[in-house]
Amino acid sequence: MTIEELSAAAKAASRVLATLPRERKDEALVLVAEALERRAAEILRENVEDLSAARAARLPDALIDRLRLDEDRLDEIVRSVRAIVALEDPVGEVVRGWRLANGMEVRKERVPLGVVAVIYEARPNVTVDAAALCLKAGNAAILRGGRAAKHSNRILAEVVQGAVIEAGLPAAAVSHLTTDREELRQLLQQRAHVDLVIPRGGEELKEFLVEHSLIPVIYAAGGNCHVYVDSAADLEKALRIVINAKCQRPGVCNAAETLLVHRDVAAAFLPQVIDELGRRGVELVVDKTTADIAADPSLKRANKTHYETEFLSLKMAIRTVESIDEAIDHVTMYGTGHSEAIVTEDVTAARRFTQAIDAACVYVNASTRFTDGGQFGFGAEIGISTQKLHARGPIALEELTCAKYVIWGAGQVRDG
Amino acid sequence: MTIEELSAAAKAASRVLATLPRERKDEALVLVAEALERRAAEILRENVEDLSAARAARLPDALIDRLRLDEDRLDEIVRSVRAIVALEDPVGEVVRGWRLANGMEVRKERVPLGVVAVIYEARPNVTVDAAALCLKAGNAAILRGGRAAKHSNRILAEVVQGAVIEAGLPAAAVSHLTTDREELRQLLQQRAHVDLVIPRGGEELKEFLVEHSLIPVIYAAGGNCHVYVDSAADLEKALRIVINAKCQRPGVCNAAETLLVHRDVAAAFLPQVIDELGRRGVELVVDKTTADIAADPSLKRANKTHYETEFLSLKMAIRTVESIDEAIDHVTMYGTGHSEAIVTEDVTAARRFTQAIDAACVYVNASTRFTDGGQFGFGAEIGISTQKLHARGPIALEELTCAKYVIWGAGQVRDG
Numbered sequence: 001m002t003i004e005e006l007s008a009a010a011k012a013a014s015r016v017l018a019t020l021p022r023e024r025k026d027e028a029l030v031l032v033a034e035a036l037e038r039r040a041a042e043i044l045r046e047n048v049e050d051l052s053a054a055r056a057a058r059l060p061d062a063l064i065d066r067l068r069l070d071e072d073r074l075d076e077i078v079r080s081v082r083a084i085v086a087l088e089d090p091v092g093e094v095v096r097g098w099r100l101a102n103g104m105e106v107r108k109e110r111v112p113l114g115v116v117a118v119i120y121e122a123r124p125n126v127t128v129d130a131a132a133l134c135l136k137a138g139n140a141a142i143l144r145g146g147r148a149a150k151h152s153n154r155i156l157a158e159v160v161q162g163a164v165i166e167a168g169l170p171a172a173a174v175s176h177l178t179t180d181r182e183e184l185r186q187l188l189q190q191r192a193h194v195d196l197v198i199p200r201g202g203e204e205l206k207e208f209l210v211e212h213s214l215i216p217v218i219y220a221a222g223g224n225c226h227v228y229v230d231s232a233a234d235l236e237k238a239l240r241i242v243i244n245a246k247c248q249r250p251g252v253c254n255a256a257e258t259l260l261v262h263r264d265v266a267a268a269f270l271p272q273v274i275d276e277l278g279r280r281g282v283e284l285v286v287d288k289t290t291a292d293i294a295a296d297p298s299l300k301r302a303n304k305t306h307y308e309t310e311f312l313s314l315k316m317a318i319r320t321v322e323s324i325d326e327a328i329d330h331v332t333m334y335g336t337g338h339s340e341a342i343v344t345e346d347v348t349a350a351r352r353f354t355q356a357i358d359a360a361c362v363y364v365n366a367s368t369r370f371t372d373g374g375q376f377g378f379g380a381e382i383g384i385s386t387q388k389l390h391a392r393g394p395i396a397l398e399e400l401t402c403a404k405y406v407i408w409g410a411g412q413v414r415d416g
Numbered sequence: 417m418t419i420e421e422l423s424a425a426a427k428a429a430s431r432v433l434a435t436l437p438r439e440r441k442d443e444a445l446v447l448v449a450e451a452l453e454r455r456a457a458e459i460l461r462e463n464v465e466d467l468s469a470a471r472a473a474r475l476p477d478a479l480i481d482r483l484r485l486d487e488d489r490l491d492e493i494v495r496s497v498r499a500i501v502a503l504e505d506p507v508g509e510v511v512r513g514w515r516l517a518n519g520m521e522v523r524k525e526r527v528p529l530g531v532v533a534v535i536y537e538a539r540p541n542v543t544v545d546a547a548a549l550c551l552k553a554g555n556a557a558i559l560r561g562g563r564a565a566k567h568s569n570r571i572l573a574e575v576v577q578g579a580v581i582e583a584g585l586p587a588a589a590v591s592h593l594t595t596d597r598e599e600l601r602q603l604l605q606q607r608a609h610v611d612l613v614i615p616r617g618g619e620e621l622k623e624f625l626v627e628h629s630l631i632p633v634i635y636a637a638g639g640n641c642h643v644y645v646d647s648a649a650d651l652e653k654a655l656r657i658v659i660n661a662k663c664q665r666p667g668v669c670n671a672a673e674t675l676l677v678h679r680d681v682a683a684a685f686l687p688q689v690i691d692e693l694g695r696r697g698v699e700l701v702v703d704k705t706t707a708d709i710a711a712d713p714s715l716k717r718a719n720k721t722h723y724e725t726e727f728l729s730l731k732m733a734i735r736t737v738e739s740i741d742e743a744i745d746h747v748t749m750y751g752t753g754h755s756e757a758i759v760t761e762d763v764t765a766a767r768r769f770t771q772a773i774d775a776a777c778v779y780v781n782a783s784t785r786f787t788d789g790g791q792f793g794f795g796a797e798i799g800i801s802t803q804k805l806h807a808r809g810p811i812a813l814e815e816l817t818c819a820k821y822v823i824w825g826a827g828q829v830r831d832g
Contacts, residue, residue: 019771098793104782106792113804114774195804210630216805237827244829332431354822355435358530366520366825375830376522376821377514388529388611388818389632390806402804405792406770409782411653413660414791 003186006175007142007193010115013172014140018112020169022089025136028167032132033081035163036156040074043159046151047124054148062251066122067149077128083379084132090397091138104409110401112138114195117187117215118382119144121201124152129380130198131160131174137400142194143176144187146201150178181208188213198395200383218391218399220383223253223338224310225368228327228353231264232346235272237365241343242273244367247280251312253384254339254371258307258317260327266293266320274299274318282314289320307334324349328356335359337386339368360386360393419602422591423558423609426531429586430556434528436585438505441552444583448548449497451579452572456490459575462567463540470564478667482538483565493544499795500548506813507554520825526817528554530611533603533631534798537562537617543572545796546614547590551580553816558610560593560600562617569594597624604629614811616799634807634815636799639669639754640726641784644743644769647680648762651688653781657759658689660783663696667728669800670755670787674723674733676743682709682736690715690734698730705736723750740765744772751775753802755784776802776809 001009017025036043047069054064090110097107116139118130127143134141145153157176164173177183188197191214199205200220209217227245229238245256261269270293277284285302286294302317307330309317321327324342331340341363342353350364361371371393373381378396385391391399417425433441452459463485470480506526513523532555534546543559550557561569573592580589593599604613607630615621616636625633643661645654661672677685686709693700701718702710718733723746725733737743740758747756757779758769766780777787787809789797794812801807807815 015772018774100791100793104786108809111774214626216803218805234827240827240829248830350824356431358434358527359820361821361823364822364824366823366828367830369830370520370823370828371821375516377516387632389634392819393524393821403808404775405777405787405809406780407777407782407786408766408780411650411656411781412786413656413783414664414785 003179003183004190004193006177007115007187007190009172010140010142010175011193013170014112014114016170017135017138017140017173018114020138024167024169025089025138026085028135028164028169029081029085029132031163031167032128032160033078033085035159036074036078036081036128039159040071043074043152043155044069044071046155049151050149059148063122063148067124067152069124069152073125077125080125080129080374080380081132084136087136087379087397089136090401095403102412104407104412107406108403109406111404113400113402115140115142115193116400117142117144117194117197119184119197119199119201119205119209121146121205122148124149124156126200126382127153127156127176128160130382131157133380133382133397133400135164135173137397139400140172141174142187143174144179144184145176147178153178185212188215191215198382218385218395219387220395221338221386222310222336223384223386224258224308224334224336225254225256225339226258226260226331226335227256227341227343227368228260228324228331229262229265229269230324230342230344230346230349231262232349233262233265233269233343234345235265235269238269238343239273239276241341241365241367243276243280245341245369246277246282246316247314248367248369250314253310254368255312256316256341256368257309257311258319258334260330261290261318261320262324262327263289263320263322266290270294270318270320277316280314282316284316284318286318287320290318293320310336324352328353331357338384339363339371341366341368360384419599420606420609422593423531423603423606425588426556426558426591427609429588430528430530432586433551433554433556433589434530436554440583440585441505441554442501444551444580444585445497445501445548447579447583448544448576449494449501451575452490452494452497452544455575456487459490459568459571460485460487462571465567466565475564479538479564483540483568485540485568489541493541496541496545496790496796497548500552503552503795503813505552506817511819518828520823520828523822524819525822527820529816529818531556531558531609532816533558533560533610533613535560535600535613535615535617535621535625537621538564540565540568540572542616542798543569543592544576546798547573547576549796549798549813549816551589553813555816556589558591558593558603560595560603563594566594601628604631607631614798634801634811635803636811637754637802638726638752639800639802640674640724640750640752641670641672641755642674642676642747642751643672643757643759643784644676644740644747645678645681645685646740646758646760646762646765647678648765649678649681649685649759650761651681651685654685654759655689655692657757657781657783659692659696661757661785662693662698662732663730664783664785666730669726670784671728672732672757672784673725673727674735674750676746677706677734677736678740678743679705679736679738682706686710686734686736693732696730698732700732700734702734703736706734709736726752740768744769747773754800755779755787757782757784776800
């Protein structure tokens, strides 16, 4: 089957999925969950194949960790599918509706996008999450996983597709490819058949898509996230939030990279936060004011490049600012519009920060780590969008739909 | 001022506009409306300059008509601005909001996009409509009008900018350019400063943007629209709707191009609709079945190219279909996803059509001509989007915004 034939089959399947009632889609998803449980041993065996190959190829430990499945992780995947079953059907929701002066009824209704292609790398759970979210939203999914996870993705896609067929839905509702770049390029040309491409991967994948995709793309991009500790912060909350945002899982996009501290609380806060971060193995780079206040000659100096960097590791920049405005300017200059937090007890400062910061998620007195479809109650997500158009924040069910206007009349015509 | 400086100034202005309360924006819009009225004579004089140049250059009559302002048209522009004043502020609307199990409050709030560039051709009203919509939605606007309207657009932009300054808002809230293609190319590179580009023009402009824009684009595209007269149609309504959809203003994107008639009503409906269209000067091309039923040897035969064409003139294709499914297949094959209508008294047929047709606007028993921001009650519009992502249908206030999540907590951190 060529890429064009596969895309056309997905489009045909999407027309069937688009008008299915919720119960038919949920039945299929329950069968997916059951099949994943029934075939767990087989799935884990295939995953071992990928892990062995990855170790033999000396792939980085972080990648091998993302690749690895075990019973707990498989349980979590199944739980995600069941969580998606429990969610309301987004399709058919009347987003707005009103009656015009001439009696026509206008309704803006949520409808599926059609065919969604998801391009991802090593994490096998994306295969199931993406297929389940697309199916629930009435879309056909074309999944293109990374080469490193090919055995795991193949068996997972086979299990999902088997359940879809068992539920009486078209097999092309879910397709899986392990293509080379040339075939990926072909997929990115299928604008007659594919409605949306979602890349979930690094900057290199993103640049490839910017260059080659004729299809609209939503980028699940990186996050250079900040925590700003205001002059009116509760320093106990501040400490807890900074430690969590930096250390709880440093390799992910919603982890914090730079800490901004208001000058008025710097003397009280910096020594303890530097001590606590240091004890957790966080390497620090700090501006001159911070170094002076902390009076620790071992602290390395931060530069512009540090402020621009998404470390994705136990490393953090600290800068002392003179005002909330300076904090906002820093975030505006260096942030990637992902997740930004202020710690303050001052309602005016909180409102000023949430209004001025242009990011997908802005937190008052909470960790940036909450930016996640599961945490937000969306069941699962395909990634976090930092773009403004269509989807911003977790890409979940609602983001996998679009709207159309349906207008009911009684013979009305326009006269002006 | 270079294009980059102008774009950066617009970005800085957009940060001021983003947090303005509604009353400040409405005050500025009222000043815009008043200034347009006060300087009407001056505006019309500049428009005469453009019209003279257009006639001297022997530009097409249709373009000269789009270019022309008169007192009525200027009044209509002012009415649009006042209608936008009367609309609710889209900014700050809580689209969804809920409390998580851990007590955090999550709110998805509507916020401005930032800087919106609108690229358009001859119609001077777009200068004012686009500026007013962008301002109300808290965005800075960069307007790039067509060369043919340069005098009209320059004076209109000057009037708008004067009112904006008088209202105490930054001058760069509205900028106007009459650039050549090279400068337009530069504008399309300013992805650090410009958040969205909306082209409103022909296919050539669209292809230029597909090729050159690094900025997200929403296309205000053409419409190959259909009216399907079902077997259960009220033929009196059908006749009225077909005539209106084709003849009331044939040169616009929501006018109908092809009429599909169910075989069961063809003998009753075709002779009268062919007669009425003919009397209004509509040139017809028809399929063989239609020709046989109409028994009119003067009718020319329709081919695939006719079905693909947006005539934008008093020309129409007619095809007789055997079933609603054949009508849906025709629309799916040839439609551009703009506006599609079914005429029927059968609720099952109406629901089948509205669900199966993948278009921005689907009508039951009403003319496709209603697809318009003003008609829908949106005050004005920048165009009709036929894409699925972000905006579908009229591009008005809501489509000029995006969302961000604002999360209020009490020190919550994530533990899993």
